[in-house]
Structures are given as structure tokens and as C-alpha cells.
Amino acid sequence: MKCNCGFVNQEGSKYCQHCGIKLSIKKSILSRDNISSTGTIAGAGAKGVSVAPLAYMNGKEDSKVASRFTITPLEDGTWFCPLCGEKNTGNGCRGCDFTR
Ligand SMILES: [Zn+2]
Numbered sequence: 122m123k124c125n126c127g128f129v130n131q132e133g134s135k136y137c138q139h140c141g142i143k144l145s146i147k148k149s150i151l152s153r154d155n156i157s158s159t160g161t162i163a164g165a166g167a168k169g170v171s172v173a174p175l176a177y178m179n180g181k182e183d184s185k186v187a188s189r190f191t192i193t194p195l196e197d198g199t200w201f202c203p204l205c206g207e208k209n210t211g212n213g214c215r216g217c218d219f220t221r
């Protein structure tokens with residue numbers, strides 16, 4: 122899960138730890154809906170098909186995946202939450218219940 126900024130994020134990250142930008146989650150969408158044959162995942166999402174269930178499942182994954190993340194703080198000690206993209210300075214995320 123390499124970001125455009127060059128930082129390599131751990132698998133399952135939704136946001137880059139280095140710059141906080143939202144990362145692509147094509148992989149999880151593909152495995153979940155099995156619609157890789159269309160080749161237009163982004164377009165399919167625009168239809169709003171199963172958006173709610175997808176978000177729900179992602180939410181369930183968050184709590185399971187969160188403990189696997191190893192946060193790599195920036196030079197000034199701040200870090201971006203891999204789950205919600207919030208920029209934090211302490212050990213806990215201000216945007217969600219993630220704790221590094
Ligand atoms: Zn980045």
C-alpha cells in the first residue's frame with residue numbers, strides 16, 4: 122500500500138501515515154464484491170450499490186486490523202491515523218478509537 126508520497130503503508134491502511142492522504146482500497150472492494158471482471162470499480166461505486174454494507178464491513182475490520190498497525194511518526198512526533206487520517210500527537214487518535 123504505497124502512497125503517492127513514497128511512504129509504504131501497512132496492508133489495510135486507509136490513510137497514509139506520512140501525509141494523511143486517503144489511500145485506494147480497491148483490493149478490499151475486489152475481494153468483497155467479486156466484480157473485478159467489470160474493470161470499473163470506481164464507476165460501480167458511483168451507483169451506490171451496497172455502499173452501506175461495505176462501510177459496515179469496513180468498520181468491523183477496523184477493530185480487528187487496528188492492533189496490527191505499527192505507527193511510524195513523523196520527525197516532529199506527529200502521526201496520521203491509518204484508519205481515519207486524523208493527525209495526532211499523542212498515543213490515541215482524536216478522530217477514532219485507534220491507539221498506536
Ligand atoms: Zn503519503
Ligand SMILES: [Zn+2]
Nearest residue numbers: 202205214217
Ligand atoms: Zn483515527
